[in-house]
Amino acid sequence: IAGITQAPTSQILAAGRRMTLRCTQDMRHNAMYWYRQDLGLGLRLIHYSNTAGTTGKGEVPDGYSVSRANTDDFPLTLASAVPSQTSVYFCASSGQRNNEQFFGPGTRLTVL
Amino acid sequence: AQTVTQSQPEMSVQEAETVTLSCTYDTSESNYYLFWYKQPPSRQMILVIRQEAYKQQNATENRFSVNFQKAAKSFSLKISDSQLGDTAMYFCAFMKHSMYSGGGADGLTFGKGTHLIIQP
Numbered sequence: 001i002a003g004i005t006q007a008p009t010s011q012i013l014a015a016g017r018r019m020t021l022r023c024t025q026d027m028r029h030n031a032m033y034w035y036r037q038d039l040g041l042g043l044r045l046i047h048y049s050n051t052a053g054t055t056g057k058g059e060v061p062d063g064y065s066v067s068r069a070n071t072d073d074f075p076l077t078l079a080s081a082v083p084s085q086t087s088v089y090f091c092a093s094s095g096q097r098n099n100e101q102f103f104g105p106g107t108r109l110t111v112l
Numbered sequence: 113a114q115t116v117t118q119s120q121p122e123m124s125v126q127e128a129e130t131v132t133l134s135c136t137y138d139t140s141e142s143n144y145y146l147f148w149y150k151q152p153p154s155r156q157m158i159l160v161i162r163q164e165a166y167k168q169q170n171a172t173e174n175r176f177s178v179n180f181q182k183a184a185k186s187f188s189l190k191i192s193d194s195q196l197g198d199t200a201m202y203f204c205a206f207m208k209h210s211m212y213s214g215g216g217a218d219g220l221t222f223g224k225g226t227h228l229i230i231q232p
Contacts, residue, residue, distance in 0.1 A: 045218075058219055059221075088155070100159045106156075
């Protein structure tokens with residue numbers, strides 16, 4: 001079944017550790033996105049990529065980095081995790097101009 | 113920058129009733145898109161309905177319809193004949209027009225959500 005997969009489903013991480021959240025889509029979508037969802041704040045954009053080889057910063061990029069080496073994968077890296085990065089992280093993709101975004105199942109990350 | 117405001121943190125209605133969720137937004141863009149997403153307890157984000165700002169006609173998808181008032185920057189969602197399965201968080205989202213062929217360049221700006229509870 002075509003769609004977006006994220007790994008891991010959930011993770012508990014010690015502060016200061018490095019962590020990479022994985023996102024893969026098989027819909028050949030050009031655009032991909034990372035959001036974080038915090039209680040009472042909705043979803044906020046962290047980084048995005050319009051096409052392989054390009055990335056851009058969203059509303060809350062500090063402490064996160066991304067890469068887009070190919071169309072299918074869009075990993076999100078926390079170089080040195082802090083407790084304020086405890087959140088649910090969603091990856092999304094979009095294949096058509098100005099059309100809907102399709103979301104992955106999310107990763108629940110807890111930083112202690 | 114855009115902002116999206118959902119003023120109702122939680123709503124509760126009886127099954128089969130009609131309910132309207134409010135959303136207002138602020139933008140200086142003239143061409144943009146608005147969405148309602150549903151997030152049930154499973155956490156999955158599901159698109160409910162989409163509206164192009166250049167279209168005057170309100171979008172409709174089965175029991176879901178919107179009241180889009182561009183001048184007032186209002187985009188409310190009406191759910192008719194509500195069902196138990198409609199219980200979820202509902203998020204209003206804004207996306208400005210993209211020059212990129214592959215999607216919305218800057219991503220979505222979301223409101224904080226409304227928790228809708230359908231009572232049996």
